[in-house]
Amino acid sequence: MGPYRNRLVTGVSPRGRSSSMAYLWSLETAVPGHEVPASQVSQLYAVVFRDVLPRGSASLERLIDNARISRRYISLPFEQLVKPRNQEEAARLCNEAARSLARQALSAALARAGLAPDSLDALVVCSSTGYAIPSVDACLVNDLGLSRRVRRYTLTTLGCAGGVGGLTRAAEILAGLGQGARVGLVVVEVPSPMFHPGQVSKKALIASLLFGDGAAAAILGAEPANEPSVRIHAGTSWLHPDSQGVMGFSLAQDFFNVTFSAEIPQLVGRGLRDEVEHFLAAQGMGRDALSFFALHPGGRKVLETIEAALGLGPQQTAASWEVLRHYGNMSSATVLFVLKQVLTSVRPAPGTWGLMAAFGPGFATELALLSA
Numbered sequence: 349m350g351p352y353r354n355r356l357v358t359g360v361s362p363r364g365r366s367s368s369m370a371y372l373w374s375l376e377t378a379v380p381g382h383e384v385p386a387s388q389v390s391q392l393y394a395v396v397f398r399d400v401l402p403r404g405s406a407s408l409e410r411l412i413d414n415a416r417i418s419r420r421y422i423s424l425p426f427e428q429l430v431k432p433r434n435q436e437e438a439a440r441l442c443n444e445a446a447r448s449l450a451r452q453a454l455s456a457a458l459a460r461a462g463l464a465p466d467s468l469d470a471l472v473v474c475s476s477t478g479y480a481i482p483s484v485d486a487c488l489v490n491d492l493g494l495s496r497r498v499r500r501y502t503l504t505t506l507g508c509a510g511g512v513g514g515l516t517r518a519a520e521i522l523a524g525l526g527q528g529a530r531v532g533l534v535v536v537e538v539p540s541p542m543f544h545p546g547q548v549s550k551k552a553l554i555a556s557l558l559f560g561d562g563a564a565a566a567i568l569g570a571e572p573a574n575e576p577s578v579r580i581h582a583g584t585s586w587l588h589p590d591s592q593g594v595m596g597f598s599l600a601q602d603f604f605n606v607t608f609s610a611e612i613p614q615l616v617g618r619g620l621r622d623e624v625e626h627f628l629a630a631q632g633m634g635r636d637a638l639s640f641f642a643l644h645p646g647g648r649k650v651l652e653t654i655e656a657a658l659g660l661g662p663q664q665t666a667a668s669w670e671v672l673r674h675y676g677n678m679s680s681a682t683v684l685f686v687l688k689q690v691l692t693s694v695r696p697a698p699g700t701w702g703l704m705a706a707f708g709p710g711f712a713t714e715l716a717l718l719s720a
Contacts, residue, residue, distance in 0.1 A: 370519035420560030442478025453565035509708030510680030516583025564684035
């Protein structure tokens with residue numbers, strides 16, 4: 349089976365369609381208050397990155413147009429984004445913003461599900477930006493009045509793959525808790541304060557044009573919700589061989605040094621169709637059974653690669669393009685924004701099947717099988 353021999357299926361029901369009892373009761377999102385339109389980016393970045401833009405502002409305009417991102421949201425005024433800050437200040441800004449966004453998203457998700465905060469049996473928090481001990485999960489217990497006995501799980505370093513990875517792992521935890529259990533999932537990313545004007549390079553420019561801040565929160569229950577939603581059936585993780593160096597962060601003296609290889613789109617596409625087909629076969633179905641898709645829009649080239657690999661048309665990926673255009677890449681939170689867009693605009697018909705996919709450091713692919 350070649351590169352798939354080390355595949356680990358971690359889903360709720362890796363061999364069948366009937367044993368999963370993970371239902372999505374609610375899904376809410378939150379973004380910070382500072383909106384950054386593409387026009388504002390071009391004005392300021394033309395100065396900050398002038399040394400890596402040999403053709404001047406016209407080159408930057410092309411990069412912005414090619415990104416297909418019209419606006420993003422960040423946690424501090426854009427003019428402050430390009431001011432120097434040390435690690436301590438960056439960490440403080442990240443943690444404060446992450447706590448606020450997580451609180452907004454989870455509070456809204458609990459309200460949508462009609463649940464009191466202290467009714468959650470477990471809480472899963474996924475984030476790869478900003479590090480603090482105690483972490484966001486402990487803060488949420490105090491901020492929202494969650495049960496002092498809630499089981500807390502923190503996932504870090506999954507990067508952009510964390511939205512799908514967090515959802516499937518929350519479903520696994522729910523399955524272990526039994527009938528009547530309720531699990532909260534919070535996925536929050538605040539990459540903007542990690543930008544440092546001393547990190548003037550082409551890869552830093554590309555990353556800073558792509559990423560925005562945001563959070564998503566979901567409530568999972570062991571029985572169907574009162575309103576139409578989706579059910580999480582299975583998930584899988586696949587680590588690409590010898591690919592650790594293509595994406596991630598390394599700690600420099602005063603900032604996080606971004607690793608962002610041009611090979612990422614090729615890695616995403618390499619074997620993706622086979623991996624999806626193998627995953628679906630383990631659930632007793634084929635690719636033609638899928639009707640809706642929530643795909644992580646890591647960037648224009650990544651999304652185009654996914655479309656080509658899976659043979660998808662613009663209607664099937666419209667939600668991903670919409671989120672990319674209006675929010676940029678919010679790392680792990682992005683794919684949950686896409687899922688919410690699918691649920692509210694596509695409105696999958698009851699009984700139809702859907703696929704979630706996201707990709708992150710490692711280099712890793714995370715997949716999830718859903719049904720409406």
